[in-house]
Amino acid sequence: MHRFKVDNTACTRCGRCVATCSRGALSIKDEVGVVIDITRCYECQHCFAVCPQAAISIFGLNPELDSTDFEVSDLPDRHSLELLLRARRSVRSYRQRNIDQETILRLLHTVANAPTAMNNRGLVFDVIGSLEEMHRFREHLMQSLVEYSQEVGFTPEQQILAVSTREWLNSRKDLIFRTAPHLLIISADRDNPVASLHDVIIALSYFELLATAHGIGTTWCGRLKYALELLPGYKKDIMSNQTNDYYCMLFGLPAVHFMRTVNRDNAARINILL
Numbered sequence: 001m002h003r004f005k006v007d008n009t010a011c012t013r014c015g016r017c018v019a020t021c022s023r024g025a026l027s028i029k030d031e032v033g034v035v036i037d038i039t040r041c042y043e044c045q046h047c048f049a050v051c052p053q054a055a056i057s058i059f060g061l062n063p064e065l066d067s068t069d070f071e072v073s074d075l076p077d078r079h080s081l082e083l084l085l086r087a088r089r090s091v092r093s094y095r096q097r098n099i100d101q102e103t104i105l106r107l108l109h110t111v112a113n114a115p116t117a118m119n120n121r122g123l124v125f126d127v128i129g130s131l132e133e134m135h136r137f138r139e140h141l142m143q144s145l146v147e148y149s150q151e152v153g154f155t156p157e158q159q160i161l162a163v164s165t166r167e168w169l170n171s172r173k174d175l176i177f178r179t180a181p182h183l184l185i186i187s188a189d190r191d192n193p194v195a196s197l198h199d200v201i202i203a204l205s206y207f208e209l210l211a212t213a214h215g216i217g218t219t220w221c222g223r224l225k226y227a228l229e230l231l232p233g234y235k236k237d238i239m240s241n242q243t244n245d246y247y248c249m250l251f252g253l254p255a256v257h258f259m260r261t262v263n264r265d266n267a268a269r270i271n272i273l274l
Contacts, residue, residue, distance in 0.1 A: 010055035017047035086261040091217025094252040122189035124241040180250035187246035217254035
């Protein structure tokens with residue numbers, strides 16, 4: 001399964017792969033060079049990434065075809081990254097246009113590289129990829145919320161859904177989906193021994209920033225999660241993974257363009273121990 005290979009004609013036995021392996025799975029044997037104890041392998045691919053000679057292959061990956069060489073100077077400079085973080089906005093007004101599937105897949109394949117607890121990588125991405133499917137899902141869910149409000153009624157703790165349903169019923173104002181053309185739900189795999197909402201939130205944060213860099217707007221959609229928990233039958237419609245460790249994000253091309261950053265530098269309480 002690991003298919004660990006070393007090109008001994010290129011390997012200089014510099015030991016970087018051994019030093020960077022946090023599980024101690026690698027060692028250098030005088031007779032054969034770098035070897036791996038697969039029972040200790042964390043599957044992090046650090047050895048693959050750190051080798052200056054591109055001499056290591058694992059999981060059948062080819063350093064020349066399946067990865068990208070880079071220097072620190074190739075990464076976004078701190079000013080660009082700071083601007084991205086400050087310029088990110090929650091978008092609640094979207095153009096009624098589909099994002100092409102190739103772009104969506106590129107975003108998700110990149111986000112699949114986000115860190116997960118114990119390097120488990122047990123996340124599932126479910127996407128509504130078209131305006132037509134989003135419209136169908138929105139209409140059905142909102143109609144069910146209207147029926148729920150009339151037949152059962154919302155409790156005081158469910159007022160956020162009560163307001164959303166009332167606005168939809170009175171004026172078809174969409175406070176849940178915000179007319180977004182696409183929806184992403186990331187969930188932690190049910191079979192993941194460390195299934196955690198933390199992994200989900202990290203991956204969605206990666207997606208949000210990457211989407212912003214692509215000119216795509218996003219907004220975290222807690223109202224939808226409230227609705228799915230109230231009407232769990234709809235989870236089966238859009239989630240291939242029936243778990244409670246999930247969260248929702250709307251996305252699409254923004255209908256508005258923000259002209260400047262905001263300033264929240266003092267929004268957090270900062271304590272530094274010296």
